[in-house]
Amino acid sequence: MSSIYRKISLLFFGGMTNKNIESFRPLEPHIRNANMKILLKTWVSMLFFSAAIAFIASFTAIYVLLSYVFRVEFYIYIFSVIFFPVLVAALVFISFYLYPVQMERSRQKSIENNLPFAITHMAAISSSGIPTEFMFELLTGFKEYGEITQDAKLIMRNIKTFGMSSVDAMKEVADRTPSQAFREVLLGIVTTTESGGNMIEYLHGMAEKALFDYRIKREKYLKTLSTYADIYTALLVAAPLMMLSMLASMSIIGGSVMGLTIEELILLMTWVLLPVMNTGFLVFIHVTYPGV
Numbered sequence: 001m002s003s004i005y006r007k008i009s010l011l012f013f014g015g016m017t018n019k020n021i022e023s024f025r026p027l028e029p030h031i032r033n034a035n036m037k038i039l040l041k042t043w044v045s046m047l048f049f050s051a052a053i054a055f056i057a058s059f060t061a062i063y064v065l066l067s068y069v070f071r072v073e074f075y076i077y078i079f080s081v082i083f084f085p086v087l088v089a090a091l092v093f094i095s096f097y098l099y100p101v102q103m104e105r106s107r108q109k110s111i112e113n114n115l116p117f118a119i120t121h122m123a124a125i126s127s128s129g130i131p132t133e134f135m136f137e138l139l140t141g142f143k144e145y146g147e148i149t150q151d152a153k154l155i156m157r158n159i160k161t162f163g164m165s166s167v168d169a170m171k172e173v174a175d176r177t178p179s180q181a182f183r184e185v186l187l188g189i190v191t192t193t194e195s196g197g198n199m200i201e202y203l204h205g206m207a208e209k210a211l212f213d214y215r216i217k218r219e220k221y222l223k224t225l226s227t228y229a230d231i232y233t234a235l236l237v238a239a240p241l242m243m244l245s246m247l248a249s250m251s252i253i254g255g256s257v258m259g260l261t262i263e264e265l266i267l268l269m270t271w272v273l274l275p276v277m278n279t280g281f282l283v284f285i286h287v288t289y290p291g292v
Contacts, residue, residue: 010042013044033178111178173186221289
């Protein structure tokens with residue numbers, strides 16, 4: 001979001017946000033863990049401002065359409081003018097509220113998917129005997145590691161810009177990472193550094209463990225995907241074919257179902273129900289995909 005939008009949001013809704021800020025306090029850790037680089041007050045002000053804009057825009061659009069373009073019954077007109085803008089504003093409000101949570105989960109997934117390979121790389125770098133902070137500095141040049149690269153940049157920022165020690169820099173990033181596995185790795189590096197332990201041995205051990213967990217996740221997901229395939233075949237291939245065959249037979253006899261003719265039911269199933277169900281299944285697969 002642009003700084004102008006943030007300033008306008010704070011100008012119009014800063015006072016309202018201050019009165020209700022405690023109700024949105026649970027969002028604060030999600031915003032921090034998502035690395036959104038924005039204050040809770042600013043985000044909540046933008047939430048209120050965006051919901052207000054959505055309400056005004058949708059109210060204007062529905063009023064113009066129903067007043068000058070379409071002619072509808074009076075009770076439908078009143079219901080639409082009141083209900084539709086409230087619905088749009090509520091959807092915008094919920095979207096803004098859930099966005100930090102979704103960003104946090106996205107970061108967590110990126111970190112955990114790339115963690116086995118990043119740790120293996122870190123173990124290889126550590127084998128050369130270079131200090132820990134240079135190990136993270138080398139990681140910043142690899143975009144392939146996704147959010148781990150961003151966290152490595154945060155560690156180096158803490159060291160170079162804020163003058164923190166490598167141990168304190170890693171602790172600070174460990175406190176804000178959404179991945180429990182990566183937090184354990186960072187704190188393990190901190191403990192090994194402070195106790196004078198064998199960093200190479202520790203990282204090689206963690207790399208083996210991470211790769212083992214990665215393989216287990218892949219195997220579990222493949223088994224789950226096989227179950228999804230069976231469900232898809234039963235619900236979205238076999239069942240619709242049987243239903244269409246039955247409706248085709250009923251069309252010879254004639255009649256209607258719930259006020260719809262057989263031909264209308266066939267069109268509804270072919271052009272609406274099946275595409276919606278298939279799209280929903282694809283969205284479900286995308287959401288549950290672990291990215292491994």
